[in-house]
Amino acid sequence: MQYVPTDSTQRQLLRSLSYFSVRLKYVERKSFFGLSGRQVLLLASLCSFDEPPSLGELSEANGASHQNIKQILLKLEKAGYVTIRPDEHDNRALLVEPTDMGRNLAVLYNEKIDEVINHLFEDISEKDAATCVAVVEKLREGLKELL
Template sequence: MDRNQLLEGMDNERILFGLFFVFGNRLQAAGDSFYDEITCKQFFLLICLSLFQDEEPTVNQLAEVMGSSHQNVKQIINKLEEKGFLITVSDQTDKRKMRIKQTNKMNDLKVKYEKQEMAFMKHLYSGLTPQQIADTVQVIKMMENNLIKIKENKE
């Protein structure tokens, strides 16, 4: 019996809830097999790090962008630092803050996988129109905001 048959009769909200987990698992498995040097979660951190153009982010800033805990992000940072992809440096004005900085090795990694990443993205979004992608982004942003509100109400 295939999964679609198992899901018959279930409401779409529950199906979508489950599909988020399935999608996350499949995305992580695909990403982990994609890179020789790093995991998919480590690559995601590097993408988030590249979003900060004006100054290197702190661990807390990266955690916020990634939607993850300080502790989980710190573990990923430590592994990437061991591998030489980034370094932590003290903040110029507040020595208690540690800022995360890319190394040249990270730039080399970007160059190495650039064509493969483009092909991966093309395959991932195959069959989807730009409008479908834009609509999906908006829906997921709204759902993320709902999750943030749920968490805030629990605290």
């Protein structure tokens, strides 16, 4: 006898999340003022820190490897959006700070993202969004256990 999967709500949800993730990554990869989506996302993340983070802190906050983040930062530094300097208290650590140009671009990007979020969530109640966050967090925990 051949196994035929049912089209459960759970399967529909996973397909929808997968589709959404792929499409969202496409939007993120679009160029913004000549920078890649990953560069701009990292710059926006950097600008969310109160104090200049270390390269390690920035890597952890963005869920990416130290090497990957450093490569992106070197390109941003070359373009004048960030400065990278040794930590005065720990010579092994590098601190990253946005320049004025970097901060200005992050503000523009965040305004654009606010427009996208407002559009995407226009017909979604706060309660439904909160329920979705809770479900996705449970799925993430389950996925961690599988990995």
